[in-house]
Amino acid sequence: MRRIVVGPFNRVEGDLEVSLDLEDGLVVAARVNSPLFRGFEQILVGRAPQDALVVVPRICGICSVSQSAAAAAALADAASLAPTPNGRLAQHLIQATENLADHLTHFYLFFMPDFARSAYAGRPWFGAVAERFAAGRGQAGNEALPARTAFLRLMGFLAGKWPHTLALQPGGSSRAISAAERIRMLAILRQFRTFLESRLFGDDLTAVAGLESEVDLLAWAQGRAGDFPAFLAAAHDLGLERIGKASERFLSYGAYDSFAPGFWQPGQAVARFDPGQVAEDSRHAWLADSGLLPPAAGRTVVDVDKPDAYTWCKAPRYGGQVAEVGALARQVVDGHPLARDYVARHGASVTARVVARLLEIARVLPMMEAWINALVPGESFCAQGTLPEEAQGVGLVEAARGGLGHWLSVKRGRIECYQIVAPTTWNFSPRDGDGQPGPLELALVGLPAGEGALPTVQHVVRSFDPCMVCTVH
Amino acid sequence: MLKVLWLQSGGCGGCTQSLLCAEPRPLFEELSDAGIEFLWHPALSGESGDDALTLLEDAAEGRRDFDVLCIEGAMLRGPRGSGRFHLLAGDGRPLTDWVRRLAAWARWVLAIGSCSAFGGFSAASRDNPLEACGLQYENDEPGGLLGAGFRSGAGLPVVNVAGCPVHPGWVLDSLEKLALEGFVPDDLDALQRPLIYADQLVHHGCPRNEYYEFKASAHKPSDLGCLMENLGCKGTQAHADCNVRTWNGNGSCARGGFPCISCTEPGFEQPGHPFLETPKVAGIPIGLPTDMPKAWFVALAALSKSATPKRVRENAVADHPVVRPAIRKTGLK
Numbered sequence: 001m002r003r004i005v006v007g008p009f010n011r012v013e014g015d016l017e018v019s020l021d022l023e024d025g026l027v028v029a030a031r032v033n034s035p036l037f038r039g040f041e042q043i044l045v046g047r048a049p050q051d052a053l054v055v056v057p058r059i060c061g062i063c064s065v066s067q068s069a070a071a072a073a074a075l076a077d078a079a080s081l082a083p084t085p086n087g088r089l090a091q092h093l094i095q096a097t098e099n100l101a102d103h104l105t106h107f108y109l110f111f112m113p114d115f116a117r118s119a120y121a122g123r124p125w126f127g128a129v130a131e132r133f134a135a136g137r138g139q140a141g142n143e144a145l146p147a148r149t150a151f152l153r154l155m156g157f158l159a160g161k162w163p164h165t166l167a168l169q170p171g172g173s174s175r176a177i178s179a180a181e182r183i184r185m186l187a188i189l190r191q192f193r194t195f196l197e198s199r200l201f202g203d204d205l206t207a208v209a210g211l212e213s214e215v216d217l218l219a220w221a222q223g224r225a226g227d228f229p230a231f232l233a234a235a236h237d238l239g240l241e242r243i244g245k246a247s248e249r250f251l252s253y254g255a256y257d258s259f260a261p262g263f264w265q266p267g268q269a270v271a272r273f274d275p276g277q278v279a280e281d282s283r284h285a286w287l288a289d290s291g292l293l294p295p296a297a298g299r300t301v302v303d304v305d306k307p308d309a310y311t312w313c314k315a316p317r318y319g320g321q322v323a324e325v326g327a328l329a330r331q332v333v334d335g336h337p338l339a340r341d342y343v344a345r346h347g348a349s350v351t352a353r354v355v356a357r358l359l360e361i362a363r364v365l366p367m368m369e370a371w372i373n374a375l376v377p378g379e380s381f382c383a384q385g386t387l388p389e390e391a392q393g394v395g396l397v398e399a400a401r402g403g404l405g406h407w408l409s410v411k412r413g414r415i416e417c418y419q420i421v422a423p424t425t426w427n428f429s430p431r432d433g434d435g436q437p438g439p440l441e442l443a444l445v446g447l448p449a450g451e452g453a454l455p456t457v458q459h460v461v462r463s464f465d466p467c468m469v470c471t472v473h
Numbered sequence: 474m475l476k477v478l479w480l481q482s483g484g485c486g487g488c489t490q491s492l493l494c495a496e497p498r499p500l501f502e503e504l505s506d507a508g509i510e511f512l513w514h515p516a517l518s519g520e521s522g523d524d525a526l527t528l529l530e531d532a533a534e535g536r537r538d539f540d541v542l543c544i545e546g547a548m549l550r551g552p553r554g555s556g557r558f559h560l561l562a563g564d565g566r567p568l569t570d571w572v573r574r575l576a577a578w579a580r581w582v583l584a585i586g587s588c589s590a591f592g593g594f595s596a597a598s599r600d601n602p603l604e605a606c607g608l609q610y611e612n613d614e615p616g617g618l619l620g621a622g623f624r625s626g627a628g629l630p631v632v633n634v635a636g637c638p639v640h641p642g643w644v645l646d647s648l649e650k651l652a653l654e655g656f657v658p659d660d661l662d663a664l665q666r667p668l669i670y671a672d673q674l675v676h677h678g679c680p681r682n683e684y685y686e687f688k689a690s691a692h693k694p695s696d697l698g699c700l701m702e703n704l705g706c707k708g709t710q711a712h713a714d715c716n717v718r719t720w721n722g723n724g725s726c727a728r729g730g731f732p733c734i735s736c737t738e739p740g741f742e743q744p745g746h747p748f749l750e751t752p753k754v755a756g757i758p759i760g761l762p763t764d765m766p767k768a769w770f771v772a773l774a775a776l777s778k779s780a781t782p783k784r785v786r787e788n789a790v791a792d793h794p795v796v797r798p799a800i801r802k803t804g805l806k
Binding site (some may be wrong): 006009010013015016017033035036037039040043045046047048050051053055059060064094109110113115116135136137142143146147148149152153154155156157159161162163166167169174175178196301304327378381382386446456469 | 481482483484486487488489490491493494495496497498499500501502510513514515516517518519520521522525526549552557558559560561562563564565594595597599603604635637638691694695719720721722723724725726727728729730731732734736747748749750776791793800
């Protein structure tokens with residue numbers, strides 16, 4: 001057996017290292033290391049509770065709004081406050097804008113450039129795909145970036161700026177939308193829809209959202225011009241629908257009052273989501289180990305010389321089990337037939353994760369149009385409330401990369417404790433106290449790696465769209 | 474071509490995400506037409522793993538030319554000076570060592586964002602256990618990782634493109650000015666920030682200016698009034714052109730209904746009061762506008778409050794205009 005260390009992985013958000021044990025060129029065990037520590041939970045302790053709205057977006061520059069939304073939800077929970085109807089719609093819109101922009105960034109800038117690697121020079125699709133998607137040079141980036149920028153102009157109206165807005169509030173949003181801005185925002189969505197339908201999908205969003213199986217999808221993509229069909233051709237040729245299977249258990253907190261929450265495992269009906277089942281373990285992190293603890297009782301204390309530790313990331317578990325989160329988990333839990341069909345046939349995979357992200361774009365953009373239509377300018381965007389001096393709150397939201405939870409306790413009007421469980425903490429978790437590897441650690445086993453191997457490991461890692469800076473908050 | 478080498482450390486990556494929002498042209502086209510290319514950028518380049526490490530090693534040993542070193546994120550010197558809070562993936566050496574080695578070869582070193590300029594939020598926990606600092610500052614004290622005496626190849630200290638996050642235009646204008654003619658010391662303010670954006674105040678161009686004039690103040694998030702008196706806004710003191718350049722089209726913090734937290738200033742992350750409350754003494758905000766005598770401010774505020782039109786007073790505490798501007802029947806004179 002031989003151990004290799006792979007890194008840095010660029011085109012992921014933050015720094016990542018993977019250590020692979022190889023036998024005969026195949027991975028027999030993988031360990032995922034998040035080599036950067038941030039310490040945000042300590043930064044929050046002792047501050048005024050509302051300060052969380054300033055601090056937490058700065059955990060992450062790509063899931064900034066999701067962090068804000070989780071903090072706003074935790075504060076709302078602690079104050080027993082519900083957003084006004086406009087406030088709720090504004091929150092959905094701000095979160096969806098970030099999530100869709102992140103899906104787009106992932107596909108065009110982070111994931112697709114790997115198909116331009118010279119290792120694929122002999123494949124029939126290589127010439128066209130390499131020319132279009134090469135990192136920094138491909139024309140796809142020059143088309144996707146302006147589309148993303150124009151789409152993110154929604155944030156100029158809804159959130160002041162992106163990233164790092166303070167607009168999301170426990171009672172809704174600090175930014176009321178005027179009648180004129182409502183019209184302008186619908187125009188921005190039409191512009192984005194045009195890009196998606198003409199460049200990404202090569203078909204209208206309704207048709208994409210209506211695809212029900214892998215067979216349907218591949219037949220639909222056959223001969224179609226578009227970046228998603230181009231991905232499907234390459235991915236199918238490389239068999240990526242059979243690569244990257246992880247825990248086969250999916251967790252979603254539910255999103256936008258539209259995608260259902262729940263926990264899915266093979267052969268069973270979706271189980272009701274129970275927040276009490278979420279717990280974290282620090283056995284293999286450079287953090288003091290107190291066993292599997294619910295986040296509300298969790299602490300983050302550095303122990304840099306701990307034996308057997310190999311990462312700054314904790315190991316979250318659901319009912320003690322390893323779970324995968326993200327767009328695929330959301331769509332499987334919600335019961336979309338295309339996501340369910342992929343998982344039923346092959347389990348989770350590189351292809352299924354990418355398909356689920358793009359499917360989500362096709363499903364969510366029409367929802368955004370409906371939310372903007374439902375805004376009532378002139379009615380309140382922000383409910384007001386008072387936070388008690390002693391309170392607890394939990395905020396659970398879905399970031400682009402999956403479920404994000406904030407657990408807050410307030411004592412004598414100050415933050416006493418703040419624990420965060422981020423999406424990539426689930427997906428890139430290390431082994432837990434029982435030795436169970438995390439989802440990526442499972443997904444890499446059996447793959448070719450080392451000198452001369454195809455970049456399969458790269459596809460699997462990026463298929464999770466990892467956000468390492470959130471992971472090691 | 475101006476070659477830019479970009480590394481990230483103790484930060485959120487948000488400055489890169491913000492940069493990708495550059496408009497009106499796609500970032501890559503804008504840069505390449507201005508004669509600028511990334512030698513390597515962690516979020517945007519093709520090279521990964523050993524290819525990336527080879528490139529970085531060559532640059533750090535002076536075997537591969539580059540012009541600009543851009544660092545995003547704070548320098549994490551802990552624990553106990555070891556730098557182990559961030560070891561470069563696949564390499565195992567502290568990022569702080571890499572930055573020191575690379576800075577020695579750069580013609581210009583740019584701190585991208587307030588973390589790499591001053592330490593930022595990474596340096597915000599009690600007693601700073603991460604031992605986080607900026608490239609050439611620790612909060613507002615010169616020093617930081619590279620030391621107060623550091624000068625890059627072109628003879629300049631670190632250029633602090635501060636902000637949390639940076640506006641894409643601040644980075645683009647800085648890089649394009651470097652490509653065009655370079656920076657000289659007079660292009661920077663006393664905190665080494667480019668005057669390109671730091672010679673203005675966030676207050677300039679604030680759409681709440683009429684409310685400011687009359688001291689018609691917001692009381693709660695979403696109110697339209699001035700955010701200075703009650704909600705912690707520091708736009709009259711913070712150096713940046715956020716309300717002139719605007720963000721994501723028409724946005725800015727004040728336009729988004731929330732206060733400026735002075736994110737371009739050292740120490741903004743530890744204001745000593747809740748971010749969303751204005752600290753006051755005897756009912757008067759402590760942080761009055763830069764360059765204004767306090768007694769005059771208080772006198773003018775009292776006068777303007779008593780002269781506030783009904784429209785401004787009532788709209789200040791609503792989230793949409795409830796009183797419209799009057800229409801003159803006699804024509805405008």
